[in-house]
Every structure is written in C-alpha cells, then in structure tokens.
Amino acid sequence: MVYITEAHPSDVWQMESNVKEKVVFATPKNEEERAFIAGACVRKLGIKFPAVLDEFGNSTEKAYTGWPDRIYLIDQNGHVAYKSRPGPFGFKADELGANLAKLPKSHTSDKLQPKPE
Amino acid sequence: MVFRFLSSGASLFALLLGIANSGYIPQSGSERYRGEFMRTPSSISPVPTKKARWKKIAAGILSAIFVLWIGLVAFIWRAMHKTPEDFARVMSHMPWEIFLAVPFETMWTRARAGDLNIGDSAPDFSLLRLDKTATIHFSEINKTQPVVMVFGSYT
Numbered sequence: 001m002v003y004i005t006e007a008h009p010s011d012v013w014q015m016e017s018n019v020k021e022k023v024v025f026a027t028p029k030n031e032e033e034r035a036f037i038a039g040a041c042v043r044k045l046g047i048k049f050p051a052v053l054d055e056f057g058n059s060t061e062k063a064y065t066g067w068p069d070r071i072y073l074i075d076q077n078g079h080v081a082y083k084s085r086p087g088p089f090g091f092k093a094d095e096l097g098a099n100l101a102k103l104p105k106s107h108t109s110d111k112l113q114p115k116p117e
Numbered sequence: 118m119v120f121r122f123l124s125s126g127a128s129l130f131a132l133l134l135g136i137a138n139s140g141y142i143p144q145s146g147s148e149r150y151r152g153e154f155m156r157t158p159s160s161i162s163p164v165p166t167k168k169a170r171w172k173k174i175a176a177g178i179l180s181a182i183f184v185l186w187i188g189l190v191a192f193i194w195r196a197m198h199k200t201p202e203d204f205a206r207v208m209s210h211m212p213w214e215i216f217l218a219v220p221f222e223t224m225w226t227r228a229r230a231g232d233l234n235i236g237d238s239a240p241d242f243s244l245l246r247l248d249k250t251a252t253i254h255f256s257e258i259n260k261t262q263p264v265v266m267v268f269g270s271y272t
Contacts, residue, residue: 001267003247005201008272013205018272025272027202038247041271049267052244052253058201063240065231066268067201074239074264078256081263086229089222096265103263 001051003038004061007068031056071096075103190219197228 008015009027018024028034035053042051054060061067069087073096074080082099084090165173193215196207208215215221233240241256258264 001269002244004268004270006270006272007201008205010272012202013209014272023272035247035249037271042247045271050253051247053247054244060240060242060244061201061268063242064233064266064268065229066266067229069267069269071268072239072266074259074266076259076261076263078239078259080233080235080237080239083231083233083235085226086231087269090226100263100265 001042001047001049002054002060002064002066003034003041003051004054004066005034005058006037073099073103186218189215190224193219193221194224194228197224 006025006027007013008018010018010024011026014024025037025040028037031053034056038051038053041047058067064070064072065086067086069091071082071084071091071093072080073082081103082096084092084095193207196204199207239255239259241254243252243254245252255264
C-alpha cells in the first residue's frame with residue numbers, strides 16, 4: 001500500500017461517511033502527521049501487507065496518478081500489467097484478481113495468487 | 118448578441134426536442150436575416166399564437182439552462198485537472214446533487230487517466246515503510262516478483 005494525500009480531510013472536503021465511521025482527520029501539515037494518520041489507517045483497517053508513505057511532495061502519487069485511490073499491478077519485468085480506473089468509481093479488487101490470474105505462473109509468487117473461493 | 122447566441126442554442130435544443138419545425142423558432146441566422154431584408158411593406162407577418170409564444174419562451178429557458186450546464190461541466194472539468202487539494206477545495210462548496218447534474222464518473226475517469234499506460238515501465242521510487250524499519254526501493258522488490266500497488270488514504 002502506498003499511503004498518499006488524504007481524500008477527504010475534515011478541513012477541506014469532509015464526507016458524512018467519515019463522521020459516521022469516526023474517520024475524521026485534518027489535512028496533515030507535515031510528514032510526521034501524515035505518518036500518524038497512515039498508522040491509524042493500517043491499525044484500524046487491519047492492513048497486513050507492507051505499507052509505505054509517499055513523501056510530502058506527493059511525487060509517487062503524481063507519477064502514478066494515484067489519488068484518491070487506485071490499484072496497479074506491475075509485472076516482473078517492471079511493466080504496468082493492470083491499472084485500475086481512478087477511485088472511488090474504478091477501485092475494483094475483482095479486476096485486479098482477474099489480471100493477477102492472467103500473469104504467467106512463473107511470474108507470481110504464492111502470496112500473489114488469488115485464493116480460490 | 119446574447120439573443121443571437123441564445124437563438125442559435127434554441128435551434129439546437131428545438132431540434133433535439135423535435136419542435137424545430139414549429140415555424141416560430143429561427144432555423145438559422147442567415148435565413149432569419151434574409152427574411153428581414155426581403156420583407157416588403159405589403160408582406161403580412163404571421164401573428165404568433167399564445168401557444169407559439171410559450172414555445173419560444175420555453176426554448177429560450179431551455180437554451181439558457183443548457184448554456185449554464187455547459188458552463189458547469191467546463192468548471193468541474195477544469196477543477197478535475199487541478200491538484201487533489203485544489204479539486205477537493207472546489208468540491209467542498211458543491212452540493213451532492215452535482216454528481217447527478219454532470220456526467221461525473223465519465224469526466225473523472227478521463228481527467229484522472231494519467232500518463233501511465235498498460236505496458237509502460239513503472240516509475241521507480243524509494244519510500245519509507247510506515248513502521249520506519251526500512252526504505253522500500255520499488256525496483257528492488259520488483260526484481261523477483263510482480264508487485265501490486267494500492268494507492269489510498271484513510272479518509
């Protein structure tokens with residue numbers, strides 16, 4: 001997970017759903033504050049996979065047009081194999097699953113293979 | 118000038134509504150002016166009925182709404198191309214109905230398409246892990262396996 005700039009901070013564009021779910025954070029003013037919110041996100045959502053923090057200039061978000069949320073699959077050759085449409089409309093995990101299944105078996109570790117339901 | 122603009126808008130709208138041939142809405146600028154210059158003192162102008170007047174008013178109102186709607190779409194489209202912070206600031210002043218009033222999802226998908234396409238080389242980056250135990254070099258972890266990247270935030 002690449003933690004990027006907030007989508008709905010309380011001081012800019014807060015959503016009712018944020019208030020209901022008690023996810024109310026103002027725009028972080030520095031990297032430390034962003035890290036604090038990101039930590040809360042990972043803990044409360046129980047995210048198990050590695051999470052990195054985009055630097056405060058948002059260089060990674062800009063390179064990948066990741067805001068507000070987006071999924072990428074990069075193959076072992078370093079090429080984009082799947083790019084979701086921008087969130088929230090285009091954030092679809094099932095599309096990722098289908099594209100993971102298309103990758104050659106030799107390119108995927110067991111961790112990346114979608115689990116059969 | 119404004120009236121002429123609205124009249125041409127009215128023609129377009131009337132065509133869409135199937136009332137272009139009602140006879141009371143100018144078909145085109147040139148035809149309208151030709152009619153005015155060729156008018157002779159002996160010619161008798163048709164007296165518009167009450168129904169026709171209302172049609173003309175309705176077409177004018179619809180045209181005005183259409184022009185306003187185009188302006189709104191252009192405004193939102195421009196905002197979508199700004200930085201996330203600026204876009205969020207603009208949207209914070211918008212009522213939720215805006216999502217119904219404009220083709221938001223289509224516009225958003227196109228505005229945020231980005232430059233990176235399927236098959237392109239993924240840009241490299243080095244970012245600190247949240248637990249601050251290490252710096253992740255993307256190209257290093259991508260050497261041995263494919264990588265799924267989920268961009269997102271808590272809010």
